[in-house]
Amino acid sequence: MLRLTHYALGGGCACKIPAGELEAVLAGLTGLTVGAPQGDLLVGLDTGDDAAVVRISAGQAVVSTADFFTPVVDDPYDWGRIAAANALSDVYAMGGRPLVALNLLCWPREGLSYDVAGEVLRGGADIAAKAGCHLAGGHSVHGPEPLYGMAVTGMADPDRLMRNDAGRPGLPLSLTKPIGSGVLNNRHKATGETFPQAVEVMTALNADAAALATDAGVRCATDVTGFGLLGHLYKLARASGVTAELDAAAVPVIEGAWEAIRDGYVPGGSRRNLEWVAPHLDPGDAGEHTLLLLADAQTSGGLLIAGEIPGAPVIGRLTPRGDHPVVIRGTAAHLRV
Known part of the structure; x- marks a missing residue:
């Protein structure tokens, strides 16, 4: 049986450069405008x-x-679908709609069949079609690890953008997908167990x-x-x-994720x-397991919204800036460890 995850050191979005290291790299670039943009x-x-x-x-x-x-x-087909949904999500998170995407593929051509790559690309194409987004070529290179994703261009109304700097005290916080994909994916990589409930979450588009x-x-x-x-x-x-107050007990969790945390399948990225x-962070009464799940590196997760929409649980609220940017209130009773 093909174990595609064994060709990679990390998995999904858990393979990102750590946030603190990335911010240090980008520190000198913020606020710069190159050339004469139109x-x-x-x-x-x-x-x-x-x-x-x-x-x-x-x-x-x-x-x-x-x-x-x-x-x-x-x-490979599911990986393609997940990677495509994840790439499209960035456009949805800004309040836009995707128009055209380009495939980005790195493939160890001497170790993995091109038939497998074809399945990855087919999965991405099916998600792009579901999103009503044109898929028009892309770029491929040879490399030691398989990598797949997309460059996506979309359109938005500039007066209806959703941004991460527009939060105001008094707004509720809602989350549109449950968390826990990171620990379940890590368990899948280690044991071969499959978690269709996690795949369903990761392949769901954030369009609606x-x-x-x-x-x-x-x-x-x-x-x-x-x-x-x-x-x-x-x-x-x-x-x-502002300060974000998070109600840990209100955060939705994918079935099996608590058990994966308990059994030690925590990605290094988390x-x-x-x-x-x-x-x-002010962790309040939250124990280690709760904190690790709340920090779990998600792949193709949901939208975190400063507001309320149908079907999305309210998991906290924004308040005037206090001593900590993030404060946790409460915890799941069985995770007080």
Whole structure:
């Protein structure tokens, strides 16, 4: 049986460069404008948002992003679907709709059959079609690890953008997908156990949630991916100048994730996320297992919205900035360890 995950050191968004290290690399680039851009750069590097946005006319803006990663599951078709949904999510997180995508593929051509690569690309194409997004070529290279994702261009109304720096005190926080994909993917890689419930979450598009949010007047959101719920919540609170109070017991969790945490299947990326956020966090009564799950590196996670939409549980609220950007209230009773 092909174990595609064994060709990669990391898995999915857990293979991201750790947030603290990445911010150090990018420290000298924020606020820079290169050349003479056409239109207005509305969202760039400064707040570490999900995508770049450039205004091209009074009612139109271009949304641009790229995302790719190593195999997160062994099934190549499912990996392609997950990677594509994850790349498209950055456009939805800004309140946009994807128009055209380009494949990004790195393949160890002497170790893995091109038939497997074809299945990966087929999965990506099916998700792009589901999203109504054109898929028009791309770029491929040979490398030691398989990597797949997409560069995506979308459109948005510049007056209806959702940004990570637009949070205001008093707004509720909602989450549109359960968390726990990181620990379940890690268990899958280690044991070969399959978790179709996690694949279902990771392949679900954030299109409907984004449309509901923008129609409801939401102007602050981000998607939850490799830096975990805590990491992305911290970035949102920091960029918005507020404190985010999180009700740990209200956070939805994928079936099996608690058990994966208990049994020790915690990705290194999830531990690094917690180390990065810890100095900016008031954990309250939350135990180690709760904190690790809240910091779990997600792949193709949901939208974290400063507002309310149908079907998305409210998991906290934004308050005036206090001593910590993120505060945890409560914990699941069986995870007080």
